Amino acid sequence: MVQERRAAGLPARRFAVLHRRELMAALAAAGMVPAVTRAQGAFPSRAVQMVVAFPPGGQADVTARPTAAALERVFNQPVPVVNRPGAGGIIGSASVARAAPDGYTALMALSSLGVLPESERIMGRPPAYTVDQLAPIARITADPTVLLVPASSPWRSVGDFVADAKKRPGAISFGSAGNYSTLHVAMAMFTGAAEIDLLHVPFQGGGPALTALLSGTVNSLSSGPGPALAHVKEGRLRALASWGRERIPGFEDVPTFIELGYPDVEFYIWTGVFLPAATPEPVQGRWRDALRQICQQDEALRRALDAAGSPIAYQDGEAFDRFFRDDTARLVKAVQRIGRVE
Known part of the structure; x- marks a missing residue:
């Protein structure tokens, strides 16, 4: 059959496509379709790593661990939390910015993510990463300090x-x-x-x-x-x-700085999931869907974060992207006011 089609004058590219289709059809009929073909587009097919750019015990870590446990129930794959501290969060954040954009390495970041590149510029160093190297996927919590x-x-x-x-x-x-x-x-x-x-x-x-x-x-x-x-x-x-506009659940007896006469002292420490910017949109979408599902439906996650005094404040898509950009701009101004730190 192959020789007859080539003799009929089919172009070489068209001939190759026909030959590949015939081969795959024959393999499928025999139940021999390669596993890699069946798995195309399936994410995740192995363990997913969640990087925390700080040591255990901080806000990012407190949020990451129950979030990773909940994701394991959705992804049906291990989601280990990897603490990669150093330079105030720069080392771990940069490692994710440079990671393969395949969705298998994510960052549980804090609001400092957007200001650390500016701090390096202030110190006269080239930034280890830029915010454009990371794609904001979803915000998990947003708490006043x-x-x-x-x-x-x-x-x-x-x-x-x-x-x-x-x-x-x-x-x-x-x-x-x-x-x-x-x-x-x-x-x-x-x-x-x-x-x-x-x-x-x-x-x-x-x-x-x-x-x-x-x-x-x-x-x-x-x-x-x-x-x-x-x-x-x-x-x-x-x-x-x-630092909030309203008192924090669990800290109802603690006044806000605004109440105490400091109207401009307002600050929120938020946690959010980021992927390398070049990660394909279908994989980013899978992450958003999974995070939205656990934040809306996983009672174990909700209980864990409530007990930690950091309730879920979920946001994704364009809303989180806009929030991240606006918050970063405000914090960069604050860092510029701090100036160079020796």
């Missing part, structure tokens, strides 16, 4: 804290997840509005910064409510104020 101090400290209110800081400029320290990190920017907003000078002590992530506060290594911290809630309930830490 809370100002924490040890329960044994003398500060029972923001007024106490500010008054002491004005008496002793540079004597009171605060921890952060690194220079220009989410927790650093939030405190910079507060110290600027209150006109106080605190000593900044950067760590490799929110988890180590919280540990430092608990151990007395630093005196204060802006933290996501999730990692802080249990320690506040146990009486180890005291929450003085929150």
Whole structure:
């Protein structure tokens, strides 16, 4: 048959297409279609990695672990959480920006994601990644940060804290997840509005910064409510104020900075899933569908995040893309006001 069609003068490309179709038809009839052909378009067909650019214990990690567990129930594949800390989140974020755009490596990011490239420019370094290298898939949570101090400290209110800081400029320290990190920017907003000078002590992530506060290594911290809630309930830490427009569930007795007369001190630490920008749209869509499903229907995920004091605030598609761009622009301005940090 092949020789007869070639003799009939069919073009070589047309001949190759016919030959391939005949071969596949014969294989299908014999039940021998290759597995790779049957699996085309099926995602995921193996484990999916979720990178957290910070050590365990911080807001991104607290959100990533129950989210990954819920995704395993939808993807029917393992979704290991990989902590890849360093440089305030730059190392892990850059690793995902450079990862193969196949959907098998995702990033659970914080709001600092968009400002870290600008911080590197301020420091005179070329950015390790740019936001255009990452595709925003979905926001999972969006919480105001809370100002924490040890329960044994003398500060029972923001007024106490500010008054002491004005008496002793540079004597009171605060921890952060690194220079220009989410927790650093939030405190910079507060110290600027209150006109106080605190000593900044950067760590490799929110988890180590919280540990430092608990151990007395630093005196204060802006933290996501999730990692802080249990320690506040146990009486180890005291929450003085929150950066939200409204009081936070679980912290109903804690006033907002807006209530206390600081109208411009408003900040949210959000978590969101990102993929390499070149990831095909069908794979991005599969991720969005899965994340939307678990955030709307998975009660175990909802309970876990509620218990952590960080309820689901789901957003995807154009809404999340717009939110991310607007939030990044606002935070970049704050980082530019901080300036170069030696």
